[in-house]
Amino acid sequence: MTSAGHLVRSIGAVELTLLNAMNDRVAETLTWQESATSGEAVRAALAVGRDGADWFRSLAGSDRQVVFSGAGSSYYLALTAASAYRSVLGSPAIAFPPSELLIRPRSAQGDSAAEDGPLVAISRSGSTSEIVRLVEAASRHGRGTTAITCRADSPLADLADRALVSPAGDERAIVMTRSFTSMLALLLRAISGAAADEGIAGGQGIARDLDALPGRWESTNLAVAQALELAARHWLRIVVLGGGAAFGIANEACLKLTEMSQVPANAWEPFEFRHGPMSVCEPGVLVLGLIGGEGVDEERRVLEESAALGATVWALDPDALGRGLDPVARLPLLLPPLQALAIGHALTRGADPDRPRHLSQVVLIGA
Ligand code: F1P
Numbered sequence: 001m002t003s004a005g006h007l008v009r010s011i012g013a014v015e016l017t018l019l020n021a022m023n024d025r026v027a028e029t030l031t032w033q034e035s036a037t038s039g040e041a042v043r044a045a046l047a048v049g050r051d052g053a054d055w056f057r058s059l060a061g062s063d064r065q066v067v068f069s070g071a072g073s074s075y076y077l078a079l080t081a082a083s084a085y086r087s088v089l090g091s092p093a094i095a096f097p098p099s100e101l102l103i104r105p106r107s108a109q110g111d112s113a114a115e116d117g118p119l120v121a122i123s124r125s126g127s128t129s130e131i132v133r134l135v136e137a138a139s140r141h142g143r144g145t146t147a148i149t150c151r152a153d154s155p156l157a158d159l160a161d162r163a164l165v166s167p168a169g170d171e172r173a174i175v176m177t178r179s180f181t182s183m184l185a186l187l188l189r190a191i192s193g194a195a196a197d198e199g200i201a202g203g204q205g206i207a208r209d210l211d212a213l214p215g216r217w218e219s220t221n222l223a224v225a226q227a228l229e230l231a232a233r234h235w236l237r238i239v240v241l242g243g244g245a246a247f248g249i250a251n252e253a254c255l256k257l258t259e260m261s262q263v264p265a266n267a268w269e270p271f272e273f274r275h276g277p278m279s280v281c282e283p284g285v286l287v288l289g290l291i292g293g294e295g296v297d298e299e300r301r302v303l304e305e306s307a308a309l310g311a312t313v314w315a316l317d318p319d320a321l322g323r324g325l326d327p328v329a330r331l332p333l334l335l336p337p338l339q340a341l342a343i344g345h346a347l348t349r350g351a352d353p354d355r356p357r358h359l360s361q362v363v364l365i366g367a
């Protein structure tokens with residue numbers, strides 16, 4: 001299994017030259033330049049998250065189901081936020097793409113589709129057609145709506161009852177990097193702040209750990225270097241494992257890889273990987289483990305089994321990143337190496353990460 005220290009020792013002169021060339025090419029991309037400023041964007045977003053805790057607090061203890069929604073990367077943010085909301089606040093929440101909530105509301109929400117449960121709508125641009133339509137429909141039914149966005153001047157921010165804006169998160173690149181990381185920090189800070197205010201066990205510790213993230217941002221550098229070394233190899237397939245709130249992050253890593261380089265990539269909860277998908281393990285397959293916290297020892301064994309079957313395994317565990325932090329609070333630190341891997345691997349496969357094929361920055365249906 002690859003560990004950061006082992007990697008640094010094992011890079012010989014030839015590999016180091018290749019790695020330097022990869023570093024230079026990645027550094028030239030707009031997508032990486034934006035990702036590389038995530039630490040400052042996270043700092044600004046945490047301040048907004050602290051102020052937003054009161055809204056989430058008003059929901060804490062209520063048995064009304066909160067619906068988190070977003071499209072693309074913002075959907076994976078919704079999955080992570082809903083999981084954190086359930087585990088930190090102990091209250092019900094679900095996550096669905098806006099299209100599912102519009103087209104098949106009963107399939108997503110059952111009878112509670114007709115109720116007035118609050119909606120948290122997530123969108124970097126605040127303009128994606130489906131999320132705007134969902135907030136319009138929710139407002140017509142008198143549901144409380146909150147926008148999480150990077151653009152204060154957007155249809156979503158205008159329509160929602162309340163907008164929490166990541167002030168330094170917006171981007172010019174097509175794919176989402178620091179917008180994702182900063183909106184993640186904002187959401188987690190608002191949720192944990194609400195839990196702390198309610199006196200819910202653990203809330204204060206998570207909020208404190210999140211506030212410490214900007215000071216620890218440089219600790220991602222070694223994992224980013226490791227990601228670039230892995231990005232320079234040709235992979236048949238990449239698998240990303242993560243459970244609980246990390247499942248959304250695992251899916252986001254796969255989306256980044258797929259949209260920028262078209263490498264086959266799949267996300268699973270770690271133990272689900274054992275129930276069939278593990279048959280993909282062989283030399284040339286990379287298995288990433290976003291593990292930490294509950295179940296980490298058992299989940300590490302899944303990675304060891306994958307390595308024994310010939311896969312290359314990379315554990316982004318607390319030894320690699322975020323040692324001593326709460327498992328939910330360390331999640332934003334995972335994004336820089338995952339984004340570096342995707343950008344670097346796109347270059348290895350001859351794709352331009354700044355111009356992912358068939359993709360525009362904002363998806364406007366009917367436009
Ligand atoms: C959602 C999204 C992005 C994706 C692409 C198209 O955007 O699917 O995740 O990278 O740019 O749009 P948004 O609703 O968060 O602005």
